[in-house]
Amino acid sequence: MSAPLYDRLVSLSEKEHPFHMPGHKRKPLPYLENMLSLDFTEIPETDDLHSPSSCILDAQKLMSAIYGCDESFFLVNGTSGGILAAILSSCPPYSHKNVIVANNCHISVYNALSLTDATPLYISPEITPYGFSGGISPQRIDEITKKYTDIAACIITSPTYEGFISDIKAIADKLHKKNIPLIVDEAHGAAFSLSSYMPTSAISLGADIVIQSWHKTLPVLTQTSVAHINGSLVNRDLFKHYLDVFQSTSPSFVLMAVLDKCREYIQENGEKLFSSFHKNITEFRSGISSLEKIKLIPQDIAGSYSIYDTDISRLVFILNSDMTGKEADDLFYKRYNTRFEMCGTNHLTAVTSISDTSEDFEKLAFELKELDREIKYKDNILPVKITERKTKIPLNKVFSLETFEHNFDNSAGKISAEYIVPYPPGIPILLPGEIITEDIIKAAKNYKKTGIDLTRIKDTELKKIKCIKI
Numbered sequence: 050m051s052a053p054l055y056d057r058l059v060s061l062s063e064k065e066h067p068f069h070m071p072g073h074k075r076k077p078l079p080y081l082e083n084m085l086s087l088d089f090t091e092i093p094e095t096d097d098l099h100s101p102s103s104c105i106l107d108a109q110k111l112m113s114a115i116y117g118c119d120e121s122f123f124l125v126n127g128t129s130g131g132i133l134a135a136i137l138s139s140c141p142p143y144s145h146k147n148v149i150v151a152n153n154c155h156i157s158v159y160n161a162l163s164l165t166d167a168t169p170l171y172i173s174p175e176i177t178p179y180g181f182s183g184g185i186s187p188q189r190i191d192e193i194t195k196k197y198t199d200i201a202a203c204i205i206t207s208p209t210y211e212g213f214i215s216d217i218k219a220i221a222d223k224l225h226k227k228n229i230p231l232i233v234d235e236a237h238g239a240a241f242s243l244s245s246y247m248p249t250s251a252i253s254l255g256a257d258i259v260i261q262s263w264h265k266t267l268p269v270l271t272q273t274s275v276a277h278i279n280g281s282l283v284n285r286d287l288f289k290h291y292l293d294v295f296q297s298t299s300p301s302f303v304l305m306a307v308l309d310k311c312r313e314y315i316q317e318n319g320e321k322l323f324s325s326f327h328k329n330i331t332e333f334r335s336g337i338s339s340l341e342k343i344k345l346i347p348q349d350i351a352g353s354y355s356i357y358d359t360d361i362s363r364l365v366f367i368l369n370s371d372m373t374g375k376e377a378d379d380l381f382y383k384r385y386n387t388r389f390e391m392c393g394t395n396h397l398t399a400v401t402s403i404s405d406t407s408e409d410f411e412k413l414a415f416e417l418k419e420l421d422r423e424i425k426y427k428d429n430i431l432p433v434k435i436t437e438r439k440t441k442i443p444l445n446k447v448f449s450l451e452t453f454e455h456n457f458d459n460s461a462g463k464i465s466a467e468y469i470v471p472y473p474p475g476i477p478i479l480l481p482g483e484i485i486t487e488d489i490i491k492a493a494k495n496y497k498k499t500g501i502d503l504t505r506i507k508d509t510e511l512k513k514i515k516c517i518k519i
């Protein structure tokens with residue numbers, strides 16, 4: 050008999066040192082002991098997430114009080130579920146609206162679009178010299194709202210996977226002049242507004258719906274997220290309806306109770322926890338600043354590329370060496386048991402949280418210094434960045450069409466029937482219904498060559514791709 054998944058996790062858990070999600074870093078939750086004792090179902094005393102009227106409602110109200118927002122909702126299906134509900138409630142089927150979509154959004158946004166008949170108006174963030182998306186310019190929002198009418202909502206990601214924050218206040222102001230609600234995917238910013246050491250959450254800066262993955266950067270269980278709503282531009286009844294549609298009718302009370310208790314724990318101890326975290330991460334940043342080949346993206350990137358602010362907790366290491374991100378990640382793991390959240394062509398991204406101790410940061414600094422001494426300097430090559438979406442067939446039509454397989458290498462000009470999604474970060478480089486370009490082929494092959502997982506496409510060897518017959 051065997052339990053392959055269980056066995057793998059147990060053996061990993063003993064040795065692996067996570068600089069990745071979830072935010073508890075597999076350390077005991079400091080505010081909770083016996084989770085099984087909380088695993089209830091809907092009985093009269095426990096309330097019902099889909100129609101909360103007692104303790105769940107009270108817990109959600111205490112959550113919204115932190116942000117001073119109108120309502121908060123516990124999500125047990127991650128931020129993905131909240132994004133689906135936010136988009137569907139803004140442009141439900143048969144409403145035939147436009148929706149402004151930043152083209153660096155997570156795949157859950159495109160999944161939502163595939164269920165609506167809304168037309169996405171794609172906008173590009175500015176691109177940083179490192180090849181990553183920067184922020185969304187308020188000016189760009191101004192332009193697009195002047196050019197189009199019938200816009201049901203605008204959705205952007207802030208902070209980005211790399212911790213870059215857009216000017217939410219300015220963006221919200223521009224949209225609100227036209228009565229357009231702003232939805233912010235704040236999956237990576239759950240710790241925002243929880244202490245004076247962290248940036249302010251978009252929900253306190255004028256956004257109308259904000260969805261946060263608490264599990265990514267706070268000590269809670271995976272899948273726990275929170276949606277916040279403010280103002281009168283959101284159809285709240287519809288939003289609640291779609292939360293109903295996209296969440297289990299048996300939501301885990303363990304997940305909900307963990308959210309509630311973590312909120313209390315942070316309210317009681319937040320300043321102390323984040324002050325010590327801030328000290329550790331500031332020391333870490335300055336301690337490795339003299340490395341020659343491994344360079345952190347500096348925080349003073351804020352002010353350029355439409356980046357308004359940065360998240361100090363997100364560490365993005367650029368490798369000026371002939372070693373790829375994947376090779377470095379594997380070496381860190383083999384040698385030190387350290388695993389990063391993500392590796393790219395020439396970078397490593399670490400997710401840090403209040404669960405990381407000064408010892409964790411010291412260990413990582415030691416390892417980075419050792420590697421920096423060993424690798425040879427080489428100017429890094431920028432990954433090919435896809436900056437434009439070339440939609441030929443909308444996402445809500447494409448899945449019912451006939452397809453055929455085509456050789457990937459010379460598929461430029463064909464219409465894809467598949468997603469190509471490097472994971473992490475989960476931002477598609479190709480959507481079904483888009484025209485395949487030479488740049489996309491080049492980018493996908495580059496990801497593959499550097500060992501980064503390409504998901505959703507069936508042939509991950511990139512020999513073939515499914516295309517739409519027209």
Ligand SMILES: Cc1ncc(COP(=O)(O)O)c(C=O)c1O
Nearest residue numbers: 127128129155206234236262475
């Ligand atoms: C920017 C962004 N948005 C949304 C999501 C989805 O969040 P969740 O995993 O909580 O469903 C992710 C997940 O990685 C993400 O990176």
